[in-house]
Amino acid sequence: MSEQLWTIESIRDALGNPALAQRFLSEINQAPAHQILPVFARWERIAKDTLAAVQRGREIAAAEARGEQPAEEWADATDRVLADAERIRTRGAA
Numbered sequence: 001m002s003e004q005l006w007t008i009e010s011i012r013d014a015l016g017n018p019a020l021a022q023r024f025l026s027e028i029n030q031a032p033a034h035q036i037l038p039v040f041a042r043w044e045r046i047a048k049d050t051l052a053a054v055q056r057g058r059e060i061a062a063a064e065a066r067g068e069q070p071a072e073e074w075a076d077a078t079d080r081v082l083a084d085a086e087r088i089r090t091r092g093a094a
Contacts, residue, residue, distance in 0.1 A: 014047035
């Protein structure tokens with residue numbers, strides 16, 4: 001993935017989920033001036049992580065379509081993902 005210059009719009013688009021994008025926009029719009037940069041940086045990290053996860057998913061799907069076994073670094077992370085999702089629902093994404 002190439003390094004890109006992140007903007008509010010690119011972060012919103014990278015999040016992919018309308019509810020999550022709305023939450024980001026709400027947080028960035030309501031942040032006091034001295035908190036805008038930390039809020040932006042946190043959501044930039046979330047957007048980068050989201051894009052990386054999508055890319056990994058595409059690589060796994062392509063490997064499976066070719067009949068290949070997933071590489072060791074593609075180990076099943078279902079339990080971890082479900083735990084993370086529960087944490088996000090209860091405490092927030094960042």
